[in-house]
Amino acid sequence: MGGIWLLCNYEGKKFDVRVKDIDESSFMDLVDDLFDESLKQDVSLPEMFRLFYHNRCGQRVELVDDFTLIRMWALFLGKEEIEIWLEKAIEVKYSFKMALQNRKERLRREEDRRKQVEEQARMVREKERLRIEEQEKIQREIEEIQKFTVAIEIPVVNAQKLEVEYERVFSSQVADEVFPGYSIPEATQNTQNTQPSQ
Numbered sequence: 001m002g003g004i005w006l007l008c009n010y011e012g013k014k015f016d017v018r019v020k021d022i023d024e025s026s027f028m029d030l031v032d033d034l035f036d037e038s039l040k041q042d043v044s045l046p047e048m049f050r051l052f053y054h055n056r057c058g059q060r061v062e063l064v065d066d067f068t069l070i071r072m073w074a075l076f077l078g079k080e081e082i083e084i085w086l087e088k089a090i091e092v093k094y095s096f097k098m099a100l101q102n103r104k105e106r107l108r109r110e111e112d113r114r115k116q117v118e119e120q121a122r123m124v125r126e127k128e129r130l131r132i133e134e135q136e137k138i139q140r141e142i143e144e145i146q147k148f149t150v151a152i153e154i155p156v157v158n159a160q161k162l163e164v165e166y167e168r169v170f171s172s173q174v175a176d177e178v179f180p181g182y183s184i185p186e187a188t189q190n191t192q193n194t195q196p197s198q
Helices: 027-040 066-075 094-146
Strands: 004-010 013-019 049-054 060-063 081-088 150-158 163-171 176-181
Touching: 004 027, 013 027, 027 066, 027 094, 060 066
Parallel strands: 004 081
Antiparallel strands: 004 013, 049 060, 049 081, 150 163, 163 176
C-alpha cells in the first residue's frame, strides 16, 4: 500500500511524520520516526510516552504494538492523514521499551560510524601534513646546498709556455664557468715545472 501522514499532537505542540509505506512499517520504526521528526520540527518529546488515536466512534485507542498499529492502518484505509496524540508516561509497554532500546543501538552505531569517518579523515590529513613537511624539508636542503659554489681545478699543460696551468671550473646553480689561471692555493704536487718531452 501507499504512504500516509501522521499529524501528531503533544501538549499543544504539533508536528507531522510521513510513513512512506504502511505495509512496511512497524511500531518500533514509528517510535523512532516520532523522535527524529519531532526534533527536526522543534518539538521536544519525553523519553517515554503513550500513543493514541480516535476511532470512528470518537473513542481513544492506544497504540502499543504492531497489531494495534495494523488495526489503525485498516481503519483509516484510503485516508491521506491520521491525527494521533502523545502523552508523557512513567511506565510503558514492552514494545515501546524495545523500540527505545532499538533506537539507542541505532544511534550508537551511527555515532561509531561518524567517529570512524572522522578518524579516517584525520589520518588522511595527518598523512598529507607529513608529506608536505617532508617536501618542504627536502626543498630546504636543496636550497641550502645551492648556496655553495663548487670549484674544481683541472691541470692543463701550456705547450707554448712549457708549464702547467690550472683551469678552475665553478659549478653554480646558474651555469658552469671556466677561469684559466694558476692554482689557488698553489698546487702541492710537483707539476709546476714539468717540461714536455722533446
